[in-house]
Amino acid sequence: MSDQSIYLDHAATTPIDPVVAEQMAQALHLANPASAHSAGRLAAERVEQARATVAGHVGAASEQLIWTSGATEADNLAILGGLAQQAPAHIVTARTEHKAVLDPIRQLERGGWRVTWLKPGADGVVAAADVLAPVQADTRLVSVMHVNNETGAVQDIAAIGRQLADHPALFHVDAAQSLAWLPIDINAMGIDLLALSAHKCHGPPGIGALVMRRGLVRLRPLMHGGGQERGLRPGTLAPHQIVGFAAAVRRLQVCADAPDRVRALREHLWAGLSRISGVIRNGQPQSTAPHILNATFAGLNGESLLFGLPGLMVSQGSACTSGGQESSYVLRALGRSDAEARASLRLSLGRTTTVAEIDAAVAQISNAAARLTALQPEAA
C-alpha cells in the first residue's frame, strides 16, 4: 500500500492498527504457552486474557473459544468437525457463502450429504423464512454468513437463530466480515458455531477463532498431534498473533463510532459513483454492512476498469477467488449476468478512510469509465 494509493479493499484485509502492531511486537518474546515453566505460564496467561477479550466481544465465555489460523480454518472445523460423527443427512446453506463454507460443504455433498443451496434476493439477503423453509427433521447443519464479503449483505442471523432454537441442526455463522462492523452476541443470536478472523478488523492475518455454543461437544478435530485447545485444534499457539487479535478487538471498542462514520462515507461514495452512466448498486444501503459498496458498471469491462485505476486499491470480488477467471458467483446468484458480474467493482472502506480519499476515488473511477466508454465502437 503506497502512500499515493487509495486503499478501498478493507474487505480483503485491513491495515494493521499501529497499537495492535506495537502490542504484538511486545508479545513476540513470549514462550510456548503450553510449557509448565514460568515463561510458559506467563505466555498462557496472556493467551487466556486475549481469549476472554475476544470471546467476551461476541457474548461468549473463554472456554467457548478455540484459536484457529483464521476464519477459513474455523469454518472448516465447524462444518467438517461438526458433522464428522454423523451419517450423511441434510444441510442448508446459501449460494453466496464464502468459499471457506462452500467448499467443505461440497466435500460433504460428494460424500452423500444432501444440500439445499439457497438463492438470495436481488439485494443479496436470504430471508430468514427462506432459510427455515427447507429445514427437515434430518437437517444437521444450517450455515449462513453474517455479512457477505462481496456485497456486504447482512443476514438476519438472530431471526434464523431464534427459529432454529428448538431444532437439533447446528447453526454455523461465518462472521469474518461483520466482527468490525456489527454487534454479535452468540447467545442472543442463537449461534452454535461462529467463525472469526483478526485481519478483517485491523488485526494480524493468520489468526482467527471458532466460538462455540456453551456445552457443545460434538466437534471432531481436523488435525491431530497435540492436546492444545482441548484437543480440538492441536499445534503450538502463536501468542503474538493471539495478543494481536485481542488488541484489535479492544480497538474496535475504542473506535465504536467507526460504523456510523464509515456508513456515511460509503453513501458519499455512492452519491458520486451513481452519476456515472449505467452504474447499478448491488445491494441496498439499509441491508448492507457499513463498509462495502458493490457496483456494476454496465457496458464496461471490469478488468479494464480496474486496469485504469492504478492508484486505487479495489477488487472485482473476493480476494480469495480473484486468481480465477470465473466471474463473481455471488453477483450471478443475485441475478447479474456474467458480463454484468465481470463489470463490477467491490469498494470496501475502513475506519481510516477519509472524505478526500472518497472524492479522489470517485474522480478516478469516473474518468476511467468515461475513457472506456469513449473507446467503445458504435453499435454495429
Place this chain on the structure above:
Amino acid sequence: METLRARFETLRWARGADEPITEATARATTPASDDVVEISLRFCDGGIESARFRAHGSPATLCAADWACEYAETGGADVLTLCATDVAEALHLARIQMPAALMAVDALQAAYRRWQDVGAQEHQSQQTVSTV
C-alpha cells in the same frame, strides 16, 4: 519489455471522438467473450496512412488493438503477414489472452482486405469477422 499496463496508459492509436471512420473499417469478435475490436484504416499512395481502433473488452484486447494499429501505421510491413503470435509475443500475452491477439489481427487484416476489394474510393465500408 513492454507491459500491458504501460501500453494501456496511453493507447495512442485509439480513434478519437471527432475522428471519422475512414476508408476501410472492420470488426472482429470472439465467442470466448463479449470483446470486440474495430480497426479503421486510411490509405495514401497505396499504403496505410493511418490506423485507429475502438474496442470493448479486457486490457489485453484494447492493448492488442492498439499494438496492431501501431504496427500497421508505423511498421511499414505487409499487414497480411502479421500473426497473432507476433502480437502476443510483443505484449507478453498469456495463453488465455490469445483471443485478444487474434481479434486484433483479424480486424486489421479484414479492414485491409476490404480496402483491397472495394478500392480506395469507397468510404466507410464495414464488415464483421468472428475470431475463434
